Amino acid sequence: MGRKVKRSVEDLLGAKSEWLYLAGGRVVEEVLQRAIEVRVDGAPTPDVERPPGAMVEVEVVGSDDLAEVRYKLDGVERKEAASGRRHVFHVEVPATPGMYQLEVEAVFRDGGHDRRFLTVRVKGKCRKARQKYEVMPGEMLKRVSAVTVQEAESLLEYFVRRGINFIFNLEVHKRGNDAELNDAELELRARFVVSGVEDKNRALRLLRAVQEVTPAVSAMFELRQAVAVDEDMVQRFKGKSLAFEVEVEEEC
Numbered sequence: 001m002g003r004k005v006k007r008s009v010e011d012l013l014g015a016k017s018e019w020l021y022l023a024g025g026r027v028v029e030e031v032l033q034r035a036i037e038v039r040v041d042g043a044p045t046p047d048v049e050r051p052p053g054a055m056v057e058v059e060v061v062g063s064d065d066l067a068e069v070r071y072k073l074d075g076v077e078r079k080e081a082a083s084g085r086r087h088v089f090h091v092e093v094p095a096t097p098g099m100y101q102l103e104v105e106a107v108f109r110d111g112g113h114d115r116r117f118l119t120v121r122v123k124g125k126c127r128k129a130r131q132k133y134e135v136m137p138g139e140m141l142k143r144v145s146a147v148t149v150q151e152a153e154s155l156l157e158y159f160v161r162r163g164i165n166f167i168f169n170l171e172v173h174k175r176g177n178d179a180e181l182n183d184a185e186l187e188l189r190a191r192f193v194v195s196g197v198e199d200k201n202r203a204l205r206l207l208r209a210v211q212e213v214t215p216a217v218s219a220m221f222e223l224r225q226a227v228a229v230d231e232d233m234v235q236r237f238k239g240k241s242l243a244f245e246v247e248v249e250e251e252c
Helices: 009-013 016-021 149-161 197-211 231-237
Strands: 036-040 047-050 055-062 066-073 076-081 086-092 098-108 113-122 125-132 140-148 166-174 186-194 216-228 242-251
Touching: 036 098, 036 113, 055 066, 055 098, 055 113, 066 086, 076 086, 140 149, 149 166, 149 186, 149 197, 149 216, 166 197, 186 197
Parallel strands: 047 113
Antiparallel strands: 036 055, 055 086, 066 076, 066 098, 098 113, 125 242, 140 216, 140 242, 166 186, 166 216
16 A cells, blocks of 8 residues: 555646556645734733833734734724734833733734734823721822711711812611511612702701611712812811722832
């Protein structure tokens, strides 16, 4: 028995003079998966770190000839014509620190596609929210939560007096007691945009009505802009059953 030879159909059809040496044969269809490798600084990598606004050189290496390379970063999409198995492009990273995703897609000469994703970390400081139960001077206050009508009323008065604009969210969930038919039941959600005395008074009227049913509430004061905590705030909040959300700067 002779040796087995693997030839493409095109080659075999072009070599009919050799057919007399064939004892038999079969046609096998092979599907080749096109693929790319994405390199930064000459090496394959799943992520890259750069300072804000820096340029990154990205190299796309294909398993076959490329026709086009498309890439997308921070919502901005671009495409470039390509030839051969290697294509290089430059992309500017965002100016704002944080984590981003670079999407790279290659279109091969035969119409095949492949896509890869890289994580782009832009170095710098980001503002992040932190939950606390006491605050210090200089911290950037964003939200305050209270759990009683009395504390909510006090905060309403205080923030308006300080000239701080905020959104006041109030939730009440009071279940009646079946053993007492006259025990009230209340489900309430309300939202007030407070920028002055009239807005405050509307919120106060609702709070005082709620007080007739239950002293327990979920009250959230969301400041329209973060405010630096001063010594007066520290003293005002001290000893109260309040929760705070402050903004802190951390490395992204």
